[in-house]
Amino acid sequence: MSTLLGRLTPWIAGAAALIALPHVFTSGFALTLMSQIGLLIVFALAYNMLLGQGGMLSFGHAVYFGLAGYFTIHYLNFIYEEQVPYIPVTLIPLLGGLVGLFFGILIGYVSTRRAGTTFAMISLGFGEMVTALTLVLVAIFNGEDGIQTDRVLGEELFGITYGPNIEVYYLIAGWCLVCTLAMFLLTRTPFGRISNAVRDNPERVEFIGYSSQRIRWLAFSLSSFFAGIAGALHAVNIEHVGFEQVSVIQSGLVLFMVYIGGAATFVGPIIGATLLYFLQSTLTGVTEAWVLYLGVLFVGVIMFFPGGLAGLISMHQPIWRARARLLAPLLVPYSRFLAALIVCVLGCIGLIEMLYFRSSRLSTETELVIYGVESDPFSAGPWLIFAAAAGLGAFAIRKTYPGAVSAWNTAIADARARPLG
Amino acid sequence: MSSALTLAGLRKSFGAAEIIRGVDLAVEDGERHAIIGPNGAGKSTLYNLISGRFPPSAGRIHLYDTDITGKKAFDINRLGLTRSFQVTNIFARLSVLDNVRCGCLYALGHRYAWWKLVGRLQDVNEQTASILRDIGLWEKRELPAGLLSYADQRALELGIAIAGGANVILLDEPTAGMSHSEVEQAVSLIRRISEGKTLVIVEHDMGVVFDLADRISVLVYGEIIATGTPGEIRASTAVQEAYLGTGAS
Amino acid sequence: MESIIFAMFNGVLYGMLLFLLASGLTLIFSMMGVLNFAHASFFMLGAYFAYQISEGLNFWAALFVAPVIVGLVGAGVERWGLRPVHRYGHVAELLFTFGVAYVIEELVQMIWGRVPVPYEIPELMSGALFTWQGFDYSIYRVFMLVVSVVIFVALFALLTYTRIGLIIRAAVSDPVHVATLGHDIPRIFMWTFGFGCALAGVAGVVGGNVLGTEPAMAIQLGPIVFVVIVIGGLGSLGGALVAALIIGVVTRLAIFYDYGLGSLFLSLGLEIDTAGLLRDFTRITTAQVAPVLPYLMLVLMLIFKPRGLFGTRDV
Ligand SMILES: Nc1ncnc2c1ncn2[C@@H]1O[C@H](COP(=O)(O)OP(=O)(O)OP(=O)(O)O)[C@@H](O)[C@H]1O
Ligand SMILES: [Mg+2]
Numbered sequence: 001m002s003t004l005l006g007r008l009t010p011w012i013a014g015a016a017a018l019i020a021l022p023h024v025f026t027s028g029f030a031l032t033l034m035s036q037i038g039l040l041i042v043f044a045l046a047y048n049m050l051l052g053q054g055g056m057l058s059f060g061h062a063v064y065f066g067l068a069g070y071f072t073i074h075y076l077n078f079i080y081e082e083q084v085p086y087i088p089v090t091l092i093p094l095l096g097g098l099v100g101l102f103f104g105i106l107i108g109y110v111s112t113r114r115a116g117t118t119f120a121m122i123s124l125g126f127g128e129m130v131t132a133l134t135l136v137l138v139a140i141f142n143g144e145d146g147i148q149t150d151r152v153l154g155e156e157l158f159g160i161t162y163g164p165n166i167e168v169y170y171l172i173a174g175w176c177l178v179c180t181l182a183m184f185l186l187t188r189t190p191f192g193r194i195s196n197a198v199r200d201n202p203e204r205v206e207f208i209g210y211s212s213q214r215i216r217w218l219a220f221s222l223s224s225f226f227a228g229i230a231g232a233l234h235a236v237n238i239e240h241v242g243f244e245q246v247s248v249i250q251s252g253l254v255l256f257m258v259y260i261g262g263a264a265t266f267v268g269p270i271i272g273a274t275l276l277y278f279l280q281s282t283l284t285g286v287t288e289a290w291v292l293y294l295g296v297l298f299v300g301v302i303m304f305f306p307g308g309l310a311g312l313i314s315m316h317q318p319i320w321r322a323r324a325r326l327l328a329p330l331l332v333p334y335s336r337f338l339a340a341l342i343v344c345v346l347g348c349i350g351l352i353e354m355l356y357f358r359s360s361r362l363s364t365e366t367e368l369v370i371y372g373v374e375s376d377p378f379s380a381g382p383w384l385i386f387a388a389a390a391g392l393g394a395f396a397i398r399k400t401y402p403g404a405v406s407a408w409n410t411a412i413a414d415a416r417a418r419p420l421g
Numbered sequence: 422m423s424s425a426l427t428l429a430g431l432r433k434s435f436g437a438a439e440i441i442r443g444v445d446l447a448v449e450d451g452e453r454h455a456i457i458g459p460n461g462a463g464k465s466t467l468y469n470l471i472s473g474r475f476p477p478s479a480g481r482i483h484l485y486d487t488d489i490t491g492k493k494a495f496d497i498n499r500l501g502l503t504r505s506f507q508v509t510n511i512f513a514r515l516s517v518l519d520n521v522r523c524g525c526l527y528a529l530g531h532r533y534a535w536w537k538l539v540g541r542l543q544d545v546n547e548q549t550a551s552i553l554r555d556i557g558l559w560e561k562r563e564l565p566a567g568l569l570s571y572a573d574q575r576a577l578e579l580g581i582a583i584a585g586g587a588n589v590i591l592l593d594e595p596t597a598g599m600s601h602s603e604v605e606q607a608v609s610l611i612r613r614i615s616e617g618k619t620l621v622i623v624e625h626d627m628g629v630v631f632d633l634a635d636r637i638s639v640l641v642y643g644e645i646i647a648t649g650t651p652g653e654i655r656a657s658t659a660v661q662e663a664y665l666g667t668g669a670s
Numbered sequence: 671m672e673s674i675i676f677a678m679f680n681g682v683l684y685g686m687l688l689f690l691l692a693s694g695l696t697l698i699f700s701m702m703g704v705l706n707f708a709h710a711s712f713f714m715l716g717a718y719f720a721y722q723i724s725e726g727l728n729f730w731a732a733l734f735v736a737p738v739i740v741g742l743v744g745a746g747v748e749r750w751g752l753r754p755v756h757r758y759g760h761v762a763e764l765l766f767t768f769g770v771a772y773v774i775e776e777l778v779q780m781i782w783g784r785v786p787v788p789y790e791i792p793e794l795m796s797g798a799l800f801t802w803q804g805f806d807y808s809i810y811r812v813f814m815l816v817v818s819v820v821i822f823v824a825l826f827a828l829l830t831y832t833r834i835g836l837i838i839r840a841a842v843s844d845p846v847h848v849a850t851l852g853h854d855i856p857r858i859f860m861w862t863f864g865f866g867c868a869l870a871g872v873a874g875v876v877g878g879n880v881l882g883t884e885p886a887m888a889i890q891l892g893p894i895v896f897v898v899i900v901i902g903g904l905g906s907l908g909g910a911l912v913a914a915l916i917i918g919v920v921t922r923l924a925i926f927y928d929y930g931l932g933s934l935f936l937s938l939g940l941e942i943d944t945a946g947l948l949r950d951f952t953r954i955t956t957a958q959v960a961p962v963l964p965y966l967m968l969v970l971m972l973i974f975k976p977r978g979l980f981g982t983r984d985v
Contacts, residue, residue, distance in 0.1 A: 055761070057761050057764065057765065074947070110969060110972050113972065113976055116760065117705045117761065117764055118900065118904065120761070121896045121899075122900070124893050125893065125896070125897055125900070125964075125965045125968045125969070128893045129965035129966065129969075132961040135961075136950065136958050136959060136962065137951075137954070138950055139947050139948070139949050139950045140947050140948075140950070185538065188538050188539055188540060189534060189535045189536065189537060189538060189539060190531040190532065190533065190534045190535070190539055190542075191533050191535035192535070193515070193523055193526070193539055194526065196514070196515055196519070197519075200512040200513050200514050200515060201510065201512050201513070203510070204506075204511070204581075205495075205523075206494040206495045206498075207472060207494055207498055207503065207582075208498060208523060208526075208527060208581065208585060209498045209499050209526075209527030209585060210527055210533075211493070211495050214533065215533070218533055218535070222535065248893075252772070255765075255768075259765065264514075289776070289780070291776050292772075292773065292776035292777070292780065294772070296773055298769040298772070299769035299770060299773060302755055302762060302766045302769060303751065303766070356780050359779075359780055359782070359783055
């Protein structure tokens with residue numbers, strides 16, 4: 001019984017947090033932000049059914065997100081015109097999921113015949129094709145403008161109208177919780193395990209009775225289903241869908257979220273979606289270079305921390321499980337490395353901001369303020385300071401990185417040497 | 422016909438090179454059959470043909486009365502034939518337990534199920550646990566398979582192959598690279614798991630071969646030059662010349 | 671008839687440009703197993719460098735110097751970026767180059783701004799070389815064709831008659847064996863990557879002033895180049911050439927002969943409601959669907975011949 005309680009704890013805590021959040025962060029901005037993060041979590045987890053669980057790298061998964069979004073908007077509009085049966089907004093995401101599933105089954109059949117890099121190219125091809133079609137089929141997609149709707153259909157259960165944003169937040173939170181639980185349970189089914197096996201070694205799977213192609217197709221279809229739910233939630237939340245939602249921009253964003261968060265773990269995509277969307281919506285107003293930072297962060301994660309943020313945490317799990325005290329010797333080498341990293345990053349940010357400021361010559365009147373200090377990008381001083389920080393930081397990173405790695409190696413070896421608890 | 426596996430006029434070419442050059446072989450139901458031969462004779466290629474990794478260029482393969490020539494690997498496996506690999510071929514990031522578990526899921530009828538939880542499948546759990554104990558990896562079941570030692574990975578390779586309980590088992594050098602004591606353990610394990618089943622084993626260790634096999638076939642340059650009991654093979658001058666002789670030089 | 675020749679000329683030209691890109695991509699893929707997502711970004715760099723150099727010096731300097739710089743940048747990216755990622759496998763490498771494409775696009779915007787730069791056809795070649803049946807064949811377009819054919823021939827000769835070509839061809843047909851040839855593989859990888867990028871750079875130099883030099887040019891052309899190599903068969907240079915020419919000619923013809931699809935549907939006996947959501951199917955013309963055509967071909971190819979035209983390798 002206690003194990004059941006132990007297993008349920010994270011879910012109860014998660015539900016409680018979702019309920020409490022709007023009472024802690026009450027601003028309108030925070031509410032929209034949290035709603036959007038909620039549906040992006042669903043999208044990111046769906047994407048990770050492909051990348052992390054099934055070993056399929058897709059550059060076009062926004063297709064299922066976006067098409068479900070378009071469909072949802074049209075359906076809501078049709079409900080107004082009384083051309084289609086009424087469905088309460090609460091259940092509309094399910095409809096979006098079915099749309100995603102439909103296209104997932106269809107397109108997945110063709111694309112999952114191949115794996116690896118070919119699969120990735122094909123997914124890109126389909127992504128580009130659908131994006132190009134949004135500009136051709138104007139009646140359905142309305143080109144660059146996209147289509148819109150009004151999500152308020154009238155009163156539903158308990159007098160909910162989805163007029164106020166808070167009600168939409170709870171709609172998204174509810175679906176987010178249900179979908180997260182469903183996708184978590186999926187990882188523990190025969191399908192989920194074999195999907196992992198296909199990721200690790202697609203050839204061997206064929207000799208234990210499974211068609212790896214069939215598994216990929218199934219994973220692809222189920223993933224598209226959840227992506228469709230996320231897309232419908234997006235449509236309800238924003239009341240607008242445009243070609244950006246099906247395009248490679250959106251597909252790339254979800255890839256970044258999942259990879260930076262950590263594709264090898266279940267929580268990675270949740271962390272990634274939360275962090276990246278938070279950064280995106282707060283930083284786009286502050287700096288022009290947000291996409292550059294995102295790209296550099298992504299490249300950095302691939303090169304140095306391929307497990308992503310969650311991977312960094314789970315790397316330490318065996319140590320912490322074996323004996324928490326084993327973590328202590330890591331503290332000093334880690335802090336050294338972190339300090340070096342921070343100095344280097346701050347220096348680079350300074351340089352990049354000044355470069356951007358100089359190249360976008362529109363803003364000659366305004367002053368460039370970096371870290372609260374006015375920095376004149378047309379004098380040598382700030383350049384020297386930031387360049388020095390970046391250079392010294394980079395040098396210090398090279399010096400401290402081996403120390404951090406060897407500290408971890410020692411700790412993990414100690415932890416492994418202890419017998420299973 | 423009481424043959425478990427029948428190969429008739431089997432041929433395989435890669436480009437211009439013919440690697441399997443007309444193999445005829447009948448493995449009786451319930452026997453332990455060893456295939457020996459020098460490096461590059463085509464033993465692994467023969468396995469690849471039988472198990473459906475690639476189709477033969479000519480000839481037919483029967484599993485009992487079913488013609489399995491050119492069928493997909495998973496179809497052949499579903500008909501009750503399993504194999505292990507010479508180069509360890511496991512699921513590196515899955516736990517040891519999950520490796521074996523994946524091996525028995527299809528055979529126990531759970532197929533592609535996405536509506537039931539693996540932890541709750543009593544039949545799978547029992548079979549997995551018994552195989553893990555058999556191959557001596559029960560204690561290490563939580564480790565990712567990629568972190569196992571070489572010998573443990575070889576044991577796991579065997580475990581995945583036999584997990585589904587297939588009737589015809591093809592093992593490709595299961596003891597390669599093992600120490601003497603490990604070989605002994607492996608042999609007794611193979612003896613146990615092949616009880617009441619049909620076993621085909623490729624092996625370089627002659628001790629293991631003569632210890633285990635009911636019959637032996639000698640494959641040289643893609644042709645079977647002799648088939649017989651261990652005594653007959655030991656006595657055969659053709660084998661001496663073509664194989665044991667070259668092996669000694 | 672005259673017009674079809676003119677349209678074909680433009681199609682072949684576009685196809686050869688695609689092939690310049692696809693050949694570098696194929697070389698890199700054959701040697702290293704890496705699908706370089708940033709390939710079109712190096713094409714873009716070629717165009718921008720050429721613009722910068724022709725501002726300072728002239729087009730001819732740009733033609734020779736810009737590809738070299740692009741190649742060096744590519745080699746640097748391989749040496750300090752891709753090489754450490756190699757041990758995580760091909761998918762990680764693909765992801766890495768995807769990230770690099772983002773970074774390059776942003777860097778280009780940072781340095782040259784978000785609007786197109788005025789990289790223009792050199793004055794000397796801006797006129798028409800000849801006029802035939804009422805169509806102007808401009809000097810520059812003929813020059814582009816000559817450059818790409820020369821490079822194609824040079825590449826072919828390099829692969830057929832030189833030692834390095836022998837190694838490359840060995841790698842194309844059997845990637846495992848090169849490692850056993852005992853060459854310094856990391857160095858070969860670095861220069862292969864650099865060379866492939868330089869080829870993309872050449873395409874950028876000669877194509878940038880016709881197609882327009884702007885930060886979006888990479889993202890527009892990149893996916894089509896991938897379609898080319900998948901249709902041609904991954905790792906096949908000949909396949910890439912054929913696929914590039916087919917795609918070039920088909921898309922240009924579709925734009926040139928702007929047929930409406932409505933009459934086509936009608937002749938097939940399909941009645942489409944002219945007010946409903948599907949009404950666009952009666953209105954769109956081949957010119958509008960031209961951007962979709964390469965992807966349509968990709969899908970058809972995958973259904974009927976999953977390995978591509980000349981592909982031998984399963985990926
Ligand atoms: N896929 C393939 N393509 C081309 N040649 C192959 C292929 N597979 C095997 N060969 C060749 O077939 C020959 C036989 O190889 P095989 O692995 O079957 O030998 P073997 O008898 O198992 O040898 P060993 O005892 O070393 O395991 C070798 O020369 C090998 O190079
Ligand atoms: Mg072998």
